[in-house]
Amino acid sequence: MAHDIDVTIVRAFLAVVDSGSVTRAAELLNLSQGAISQQIKRLEEIAGHPLFVRAGRRLVLAPEGRSLVAPATQMITANDNLWAALREPPFEGEVRFGAPYDIIGSYTPPILRRFSKAFPSIRVTLVCQDTVVLMSELKAGNLDLALTTEMTCSKGGETLRMDRLVWVGARGGEAHRRMPLPVSFGAEACIFRPIAIAALRKARREWIAVCEVSNMEPVRATLEADLAVAPLLSHSLPDSLEILSDRSLPKLPEFRINLYQAPHAKPAVQAFADHARRCISASLAG
Template identity: 50%
Template sequence: MTRDIDIALLRAFLAVVETGGVTTAARILNRTQAAVSLQIKRLEELFGTELFVREKKRFILSPAGERLFGNAQRLVALNDETWNAMTTPQFEGEVLLGVPPDIVTNLVPPVLQRFNQAWPRINVSLICKASTLLLEELAERKLDLILTTEIDSGSGGETLLRDRLVWVGGPGCDTHLQRPLPVSLGSKLCRFRPEVVKALQKARIDWRPVSQDCNMEPLYATVRAGLAVAPLMRPCCPAFREI
């Protein structure tokens, strides 16, 4: 006689193993403690053996429970994988995604990788421009979706990451001690530029611009070479030295 193993029972079994008790497992599973207790009982009746050793208020896996554990994990995972494969809509098409140059190198690749795994039939066209231009093109419906860097959270968007700007310089360089201070500011359209200039004026630091290209590579090159310092978002400057 063949019997089918109820995935819900295995899920309850795994939750009890992970939490070490029925009450916490029930909270995770959105069931009452009694329901989970009954599920474990049904599973034990199905296999005709005890899966746990009840020690005071702790549930410890019995040898049979140990045998079941690995297979239960695989069965639940396969169930979930199959469920997702059969119920997730298979969207097709193209998404025009706009991203500013300062975050495209370090922050965007893992996002694109996860997106591509989740929606393999959607082609992403990446457009790299200053945040100001991206906002204009989104308003004109030339882009489907944009990521922007902002001083403050604007309306109509969602804040995905909040971080502070830091001054960075090349490893071993004393560029930050020079006056006037050589500063690579990037594009004149950069949203951070007015705030950075204001901060320099407030600190009464005499400065001069170095790289003002909208492309980040010249900026990185001048910083790495010790020709300038630059204000960057921390996640975007792992190879440099924070001053």
């Protein structure tokens, strides 16, 4: 006898896994909190045991829930691939896609690889700029869609993932112990810069700028050389760097990875957006 699981309850499960709360999961999926709670309850009834436990204000996975993340992600990916195969026409043309430097190395390659394989006749033009610049370019019609890193999500956008801003340095490095604290920032338009500076000032931690450019290569070079620390998203770190646990460094807030599309997006752009959603959803199991 076949046993089928509604894909919507699996999406709700992964949304709560990513966001840590029913409220945020409801925002991600554009549903009510009651709908999300009911979907999680249905999945737990199928499983026969709770999938989440509460840790303070957050919901975290129970051991039984952790074992479901990988197959749940595979199910969503397979469902979306089937939907795409049924619905997506053989597009041609160009997609102009923007991403900020702080996540371009972690999230962009799998999106581009997957889309290129599915639509080899479509040329993708990649633009790397700070989030503020990308939003301006999108509004001006110079981009078709963009990923951004923001503390909130503006009208017309959708949040694909939550991630915490953390202090990062060389593995086994000493830069975080120096006074004043040497910091590598992005340029003036960098969204992380004012947040990190405000946190340092509130903590009364003296600092000095070592690098001020919105380009990950020089920032990474100063970090790997143990010349500075930097505020970066926790899921976008190369293996050569580590999250610093120094309690003298002020805590930084969570950010959203948002997706925006130009109004009246052509089918190729909508297809690219779907691939971005699937790739970032698949990364939640990592």
